[in-house]
Amino acid sequence: MEFPTLSFYAFNFLHLLYYRHIGDSLLARFCPNCGTEETRERPLIEGLCQTCFTLEYPLLEVPKEIFLEACFNCASYKWKGKWVQPKAVKFNDVLQEAAILAVEKSIKLAKNAKKTRISIEPSFSEIARALRAKAIIPIKVKAYGVIHPAQKIPHEEEFEVDIIIDLVTCPKCSKAARKEYQAILQIRADERKLTDFENKTIKNLVTAEIEKFAKKGDPGAFISELEEKAEGLDFYLGSLHIAKYLVNSIQAKFGGKMKETSRQTGWDRNKGRKLYRTTVSIRLPAFRVKDFFEYRGAIHRIEELDGQKIIGLNLLTREKIFLPWKQIEREKIQLAAKREDVQSALVSAVTPDKLQILDPKTYQPIDVQRPKSLIGIKASKELSILKIDKTIYVVE
Ligand SMILES: [Zn+2]
Ligand SMILES: [Zn+2]
Structure with missing residues (x-):
């Protein structure tokens, strides 16, 4: 049997002492x-x-907000004063690409960082809401790593940064846009001007639809110019297929006849072929809501109208009638009066099936057929009437 030598004990003892000593001083x-x-x-x-x-000593420094500009037309974005062509194709992807680049270039990693993992995650809960507006992309940055060899707890940091992207037209596009339209979308109305309602609704519709195309990354999704003329609206658009899409949307809402004409405007020198510009036009019907037409001997007021039909109200029977545009055309139904022709007049006498109304111009009493639904009407009450030739119709 071998005994441990003294040196062995001594060594172990010293070893123990050493650790105790360190241990004590650590606890202090x-x-x-x-x-x-x-x-x-x-x-x-x-x-x-x-x-x-x-x-x-944080691992990462991340700003709270980063500001960028992006062109909603060509989808290039501005970083450090330079316009960058994106790799992504779709507009949303471009914004994401720009946002990630901006974060990557704006974060500062600690000098001695080791074993680091950094993740940059855009969240697309909020995105460009309107054309020529802002896109705000919130981004989460997570970082993991150590910066000192004695670190037992690695850094686990999380940041939130908002990338605020101004959607603008880049200098290249604004210069090009004035001339480089592909199609004209022309809005007119038959035998009249556009109403304020039509004007406003159509402008809103065109802007909203183009915004949708822009979000999908369509390079032609822009209005190069809008001309407001006495006879209607001319939109100079970046794309023919968008112009066609829009004319169909407008027709579905207001009815009217569509037409397409092309003319040669020059030569495409790069491709060596003729260059055409197409005008897509729509002529809205002369009929407007609240105008009057005669159908089979009875005067009707237009209650509703869209791309397929009009709904008319028989002023006497108060019955509603649906008339498809095809029938209106076939039977050559025409306007009998405009909504501006409605006047107000006083009721001078009432019988079960007749009303007596004072002609608003001559104040002569005139017998009028009483609409069936008109109940509780009394003398001296005011009514909306329509006078066509010598006949007076009660409107309301
Ligand atoms: Zn502490
Ligand atoms: Zn651009």
Whole structure:
């Protein structure tokens, strides 16, 4: 049997002493920030506990907001004063690409960072809401890593940064846009001007639809110019297929006749072929809501109208009638009066099936057929009437 030598004991003893000594001195040290005791597993770093160290010396610095510009026409974006052509094709992807690039270039990693993992995650809950407006892309940045060899708790940091992208026309596009339209969308009305309602509704519709195409990344989704003329609206558009799409949407809402004409405007020098510009036009019907037409001997007021039909109200029977545009054309139904022709007049006498009304011009009493639905009418009440030739119709 062999006995351990003295040196072996001595060594072990010393070894033990050494650790006790270190252990004692470790227990004596505290983090000045939070008071945490130092342990062998968690030594202080630069006088701070592991947690306070990660807070004092962050792995990553991330700004709260980053501002960018992007062109909603060609989808290039401006970074550090330069317009960059994006790799992505779809508009949303471009915004994301720009946002990620901006974050990558704006974050600062600590000098001695090791074993780092950084993730940049855009969230698309909010995106460009309107043409020529802003897109705000919130981005989450997560970072993991250490910056000091004694670190037992790695940094796990999370940041939220808003990328605020102004949607603009880049200088190249604004210069080109004035001339480089592909199609004209022309809005007119038959035998009249556009109503304020039609004017406003059509402008809103065109802008909203083009915005949708722009979001899908369509390079032709822009209005190069809008001409407001006495006879109607001319939109100079970046794309023929959008012009065709729009004319169909307008027709579905208001009815009317569509037409397409092309003319040669020059030569495409690059491709060596003729260059055409197409005008897509729509002529809205002369009929408007609240105008009057005669159908089979009875006067009707237009209650509703769309691309397929009009709904008319028989002023006498108060019955509604649906008339498809095809029938209106076939039977050559025409306007009998306009909504501006409605006047108000006084009722002078009432019988069960007749009304007596004072002619608003001559104040002569005139007998009028009483509409069936008109109940509770009394003398001296005012009514909306329509006078066509010598006949008076009660409108309301
Ligand atoms: Zn601490
Ligand atoms: Zn552009």
